[in-house]
Amino acid sequence: MDQAQRLREYMNQLNGTKSPAKPPAASRVITITSGKGGVGKSNFTLNFALGLKAAGKRVIILDLDLSTANINILMGITPRYNLVDVLHQRQGIWDVLETGTSGIEYIAGGLEIDDLMQLDDQTTAFFANQIQELQSSTDFILIDTGAGVSKELVDIILASDETIMVTTPEPTSMADSYAVLKTVLQFTDQKPAVRLLVNRAQNYREAAETAKVLQSTCRNFLKLELKLLGSLMEDSHVRQAVRAQTPFYAAYPNSTASKSIKQIVYSYLPDLDEVSVTAAPPAGIRGFFEKIRSFGKSS
Numbered sequence: 001m002d003q004a005q006r007l008r009e010y011m012n013q014l015n016g017t018k019s020p021a022k023p024p025a026a027s028r029v030i031t032i033t034s035g036k037g038g039v040g041k042s043n044f045t046l047n048f049a050l051g052l053k054a055a056g057k058r059v060i061i062l063d064l065d066l067s068t069a070n071i072n073i074l075m076g077i078t079p080r081y082n083l084v085d086v087l088h089q090r091q092g093i094w095d096v097l098e099t100g101t102s103g104i105e106y107i108a109g110g111l112e113i114d115d116l117m118q119l120d121d122q123t124t125a126f127f128a129n130q131i132q133e134l135q136s137s138t139d140f141i142l143i144d145t146g147a148g149v150s151k152e153l154v155d156i157i158l159a160s161d162e163t164i165m166v167t168t169p170e171p172t173s174m175a176d177s178y179a180v181l182k183t184v185l186q187f188t189d190q191k192p193a194v195r196l197l198v199n200r201a202q203n204y205r206e207a208a209e210t211a212k213v214l215q216s217t218c219r220n221f222l223k224l225e226l227k228l229l230g231s232l233m234e235d236s237h238v239r240q241a242v243r244a245q246t247p248f249y250a251a252y253p254n255s256t257a258s259k260s261i262k263q264i265v266y267s268y269l270p271d272l273d274e275v276s277v278t279a280a281p282p283a284g285i286r287g288f289f290e291k292i293r294s295f296g297k298s299s
């Protein structure tokens, strides 16, 4: 600590303020989910990952969508192994990590949350150690999930450091987003950190209106504050990129969708720094799996 720093600390103490928190050591686990299927979760996850990477962050995508796991197709890769291989000690964590188009790293889940709850002590120790390796080698772990209400999804949301709820302006999508959040709150006394992403809006006005309705409904009926992460417009480049199995952020960097991703990253990262000064540090990926296991024991 140099002299100026020491002086700042001292002044802070005099003023009764804490010095700014150090960057959290644990990776932040963010679950991306939705009520209705097909609203753009996987595309958002992948392109948000690229946006974070462009901002100098290390990101790993973990695919926990069991029913329609296909983010790997968007990334142009066919995973050889998945987390079940780590559970059965057939592979180490680095063997199941694949690098997709544009250098994004990816781990296929392939496991039921129940699998984690039935582990013996020795397997748990091995798995925890492997997971621990990820903790220090990445800043963000983005979890792509399936849609719809299930206990499995509730557990994943409650074990994450934060959740991004993807919705479109369609009333069915908004209603299903609300239904998922309502169910999550039935399983906890705490307020999970949830951010809202509006996708496929025709214009910014429609996006803002969608966010406003969902935010006020959650505030009034669930006493849950949804922070607005941002919005993505309907953009034909998204479909074109899907067909080419390339992320739109890489294929069409000047598209409206890519500009929105940049804008989202631009406002999201400073917001995290602000939160980290006061809020508990993220529990990270090890904390995530420990919580999932503890839910199994208590139910």
Ligand SMILES: Nc1ncnc2c1ncn2[C@@H]1O[C@H](COP(=O)(O)OP(=O)(O)OP(=O)(O)O)[C@@H](O)[C@H]1O
Binding pocket: 034, 036, 037, 038, 039, 040, 041, 042, 043, 044, 065, 068, 145, 146, 147, 199, 200, 232, 233, 234, 235, 236, 238, 239, 242, 257
């Ligand atoms: N902003 C957008 N503009 C235009 N089309 C979009 C946009 N976002 C998503 N789409 C279209 O919606 C399709 C579904 O997107 P995606 O696979 O990301 O949804 P999902 O929520 O992950 O679906 P699932 O619930 O099946 O996992 C894409 O293939 C694309 O055609």
Ligand SMILES: [Mg+2]
Binding pocket: 041, 042, 043, 065, 068, 070, 071, 144, 145
């Ligand atoms: Mg998907």
